[in-house]
Amino acid sequence: MKSRRTFLKQMGVVSAGLPLVGPQLFSFNPQQSPANEKVLRVALMGLGGYAKRVAEAMKDCKRAKVTGLISGTPEKLKEWGALYNVPEKNRYNYQNFDSIKNNPDIDAVYVITPNSLHHNHTIRAARAGKHVICEKPMAISVKEGQEMVEACKKAGVHLLVGYRMRFEPHTLEAVRMRKEGELGAIKFFQGLSGFRIGNPNQWRLNKELAGGGALMDIGIYAINGCRYMVGEEPIWVTAQETKTDPVKFKAGVDETILFQFGFKSGATASCLSTYNMNYLDRFFLNGERGFIEMQPATGYGPIRARSNKGEINAPVVVHQTVQIDEMAAIILDGKKPEIPVDGEVGLQDLRIIEAIYKAVETGKKIPL
The missing domain is CATH 3.30.360.10 (Dihydrodipicolinate Reductase; domain 2)
Structure with a gap:
């Protein structure tokens, strides 16, 4: 398995490591959801600093949980897998993650890679039949963004963008x-x-x-x-x-x-x-x-x-907790958000x- 750094170098770019972020400065006390509500099973793609924040916030989600991991760094897959109880069969690298189409444990992929990689990663996730949550900006050009929208429509999956403030x-x-x-x-x-x-x-x-x-x-x-x-x-x-x-x-x-x-x-x-x-x-x-x-x-x-x-x-809430729970409701229940995030x-x-x-x-x- 090749490292993320190696993968990016092969694409002619530098390392995509994200800087670590500071501790949470706020609290959130979500209400318990009914036991019969479905839970969105999410694979995190790109295990950098912001993905860490999302993963920690998702511990308090009632409608979503981390069930998959995608990274080019084997050490991160092992470490995060143990930390978030993600089995080895649900851990992927950038070369083989297309096979998530055969994994019923994953409903959606949260793309948290550098901007220029969003286009490729979103389209591949959509072709695998998985819903996509993509960090902002959605792409680096209108052309790429349009292709992402069209790919998700063709695959019949949701494409949501990580506009956390639209739920704050x-x-x-x-x-x-x-x-x-x-x-x-x-x-x-x-x-x-x-x-x-x-x-x-x-x-x-x-x-x-x-x-x-x-x-x-x-x-x-x-x-x-x-x-x-x-x-x-x-x-x-x-x-x-x-x-x-x-x-x-x-x-x-x-x-x-x-x-x-x-x-x-x-x-x-x-x-x-x-x-x-x-x-x-x-x-x-x-x-x-x-x-x-x-x-x-x-x-x-x-x-x-x-x-x-x-x-x-x-x-006062943890933005990412609310964001992912609300996005789960959009995907699973067809909920219409107060402010669109598609x-x-x-x-x-x-x-x-x-x-x-x-x-x-x-x-x-x-x-x-």
Whole structure:
């Protein structure tokens, strides 16, 4: 069995190891589900730092459990298999995981590999007859995203994207307030998403693996958040890029991009995506009769929010636990989420990302 590092090198890319993340800062007390409810059996693909967070969160899931593992590193398969009680017959590498089609212990594959690998991994999982949960961004191009959507439709399986914030209670309350007219007509949104990135050799700074830079990672929170907070799709975009470290942020890897949206209603948005500034995790939504501010808006927790009426008090949850349980209900029960998380949602983010990059390149307003 070849290691993940070897596998990636064969594809002409560098190691895809994800950085470890810190401990949970919040708690979650789920209600026990009825014993007769089905449980979604999930194989995790790409055993890096974020997969570890997902696996730990899934210990508290009532509708889902980890039953399979996919990695190019034999040591990880052995270690994770023992840790999460996954038998050896349910452990796969990147070369042989297509055989999961014959494994009744696995219903879905959660793709948590680097961005450029999502396309291949999603299509292969779909052809194996398994539902797919794919981390964001869904792909590195609109073309790839469309092929993923079509492959899952053809296979008759769900394609969901890991938009955990679309299940987060403070976010849902903010969207409810906007939908019910408590803010009046929406006029403006601001989304700030950024942090100072560390190791210059990590996959997120490799264009072949990431498909770009900050915009393809942290910036997607501002893009996606703008869409569900405003409640409209943008009809045009303008954008400007700033790069202060061309050694760390090579050609095709953006450091900081400021971008603006316009909407059919007349609302506008101003957003920032960066790998060179900390403490940027804020949403602000302005309406004729009120506002909502979220800060932190998308971090792992706890999320904090307030409006012109005061604090928004919503349950503090482990995002990934809620996300996977809700996705299990979508797949197993046909539940309709309050805010969609399907492949079409991911595809629209990719269209917007491509338009932002085009606006940076041309200096022009790009219609959407």
